[in-house]
Amino acid sequence: MIKPDQIRAARAMLRLEQKELARRAHVSVATVRRLEAEDAASNVAGTTVARIRNVLEEAGAEFIESGVRRRAMRNPADREARFRAIMDIAERAAALPVSNPDFSEADLYDENGLPR
Structure with missing residues (x-):
């Protein structure tokens, strides 16, 4: 499961505001804020976390154990x-x-x- 710090870092790297991430993931801005809070795991459904992760990965983020990085160009x-x-x-x-x-x-x- 991705951590709140990784989500914030991915958003910063991709220059995505919370509002834009929420729009793309079809969730509320409050949900993105809860997900980025330190106790996020207990406040957000797993399917919502997966949806946020997919949106960030589609935008070019790659989640790794120690953080996040920009995905290399594929072709x-x-x-x-x-x-x-x-x-x-x-x-x-x-x-x-x-x-x-x-x-x-x-x-x-x-x-x-x-x-x-």
């Missing part, structure tokens, strides 16, 4: 999909400055150097 198709996702993010980020207006010091501060 070239996985690597290509990840590369495409990263390139999509890069293209969106590159477009941001174009859509934002340029600001100068004169726009932000008055002639005395005080914020407008």
Whole structure:
């Protein structure tokens, strides 16, 4: 059975908020919070723990005896999909400055150097 620390570590590694994990596992946020508490084993059903674990594993976590790690890419198709996702993010980020207006010091501060 996975431990609360492993679940918190997996969420952090995968950058999943409790709300998103709960949504993907079809459980309440309160259930995720209980599962991440120190006395989680007595408060959450085993099937719910298994569902949370499956969601985290599908997202890329691999639970090991001493903790959790990111699962290695399995095949070239996985690597290509990840590369495409990263390139999509890069293209969106590159477009941001174009859509934002340029600001100068004169726009932000008055002639005395005080914020407008």
